[in-house]
Amino acid sequence: MGNPTIGGTTIAVGLMSGTSVDGIDAALIETDGEGAVTPLAYLEQPYTDETRARIRAATHAALQQSAPGPHAVIDAVAEELTLLHAEAVEALLARADVPRGSVGVIGFHGQTVAHRPERGWTWQIGDGNLLARKTGIPVVHDFRSADVAAGGQGAPLIPVYHRALALAAGLPLPVAILNLGGVGNVTWIGEGEADMLAFDTGPANGLIDDWMLAHTGVAMDLDGAAAARGRVHEDILAAMCDKPWFDVPPPKSLDRHDFSTAPCEGLSVGDGAATLTAFTAETVRLALAHMPRPPRRWYVAGGGRRNATLMRMLAERLGDVRSVDALGWNGDAVEAEGFAYMAVRSLRGLPISFPGTTGVARPLTGGVLCQPADGACARPDQG
Structure with missing residues (x-):
């Protein structure tokens, strides 16, 4: 459908699963990644008790690790969460009556299982490649790592x-x-x-x-x-x-x-x-x-x-x-909307973290872009 971020605004989905582990917040906005923001739709997809328990187990396992890496329990939960996020996208677009071809990008935060910027890493699980292939929509994920690698805290980004x-x-x-x-x-x-x-x-x-x-x-x-x-x-x-x-x-x-x-x-x-x-x-x-x-x-x-x-x-x-x-804001939707907004900023090479917010030395963009057609993932400025 061409590059949806050249001029004008982009319809974007934002997905947030917070540390409260209550469910997925999914928001649809139209934005230019700067001053124009129009919220379009929102839904919450609650987790089952079983899913919450598995996320907590994955978090416990991650906190025992010295750095992010392969782990059977964590990887299984990451796949489960990604598929649940794909379902949330489908439900959101159905609620808004918006065809997927009209959506330029998904901002996918994933689930934080450990945050250790003092050790030079932060760990959000979720497979951006899989989500892009399941939804047929480009996905920006891994929003925090570039900031941490540059000496920032990786948070807050909103x-x-x-x-x-x-x-x-x-x-x-x-x-x-x-x-x-x-x-x-x-x-x-x-x-x-x-x-x-x-x-x-x-x-x-x-x-x-x-x-x-x-x-x-x-x-x-x-x-x-x-x-x-x-x-x-x-x-x-x-x-x-x-x-x-x-x-x-x-x-x-x-x-x-x-x-x-x-x-x-x-x-x-x-x-x-x-x-x-x-x-x-x-x-x-x-x-x-x-x-x-x-x-x-x-x-x-x-x-x-x-x-x-x-x-x-x-x-x-x-x-x-x-x-x-x-x-008139939706207090439940703000974070999910924010990741939709930051996904558009990422595509446009605009900063999402700043010296006054994360401590990074200079304003910095972030995120990794995954394309649905070939599954290729790269930072937007490298793709």
Whole structure:
């Protein structure tokens, strides 16, 4: 169908499977990879309990490895996830009534099983070649490795999309866009083009989900109800916050498993949930110390925005805190949309990571492009 990125806009699919391991977020947007962004459709394809268990097993196995490499358990899960992502693409296009020939590219994040930029690697599983062949659409994947290889953190990457959305919405600056998935990350956006800072803040839903799964069998605190019934143990909260990592200036990023629920063991379900929820909120407050100026307003995306107790604790610490849904954005779709946006940027050779977001020395593009016809994969600037 020719090169869909020469002039005008591109219809792109974005696929995100986060560290909360709840399912696949699939989004369809039309964008030029710069200021023009039109969301078209979104769906969530939940994982079965069995798939979640296999992803957790693959993650556990990856955390034992010294570097990414072949591994029977991990490779099997990677293939399973890729096929599930192909199904999500088909369902998304059917929902939007968009023919696959109209789609220029898929941005495929894959599943992070280990993130170790301090060791020079990050590991997202998923087969871009297989996904391209299954869908018949070019796929950009492996978004983070080029940044890590160049000395960056490889995360967070979504800030370039946050900035495009914030400027399009005319938000008062400086503004902070906070994403609360398994790990929390914040994008601080100022007035100038290069006036952008982003970094991971700490655990977001991850520890809360782990706690609830271990103590109730359900991997979430619906609406923050358990935390609302509990009491925050301030001594435990203070000890959890007393970690050198929080004083490290950005850029910085976390692995989903860099913190644990161990300090709360022995507490009631409600008290543990309350303390871990307060920990998430307090880590965001600590992030303020690293920002050039306090944001005039905070907007929250990701699953954490639906936790009423967490949102209350954030407002108590930060002031004006709102869900991105108040802007007409879909707070569940933002990350998936962002990878669609970055796939288009990758095709056009535009940067997706920056000194203020990942610590890379200069703005850098990223991603590997896989073509459906011959299965060939290469970085777009090398293809």
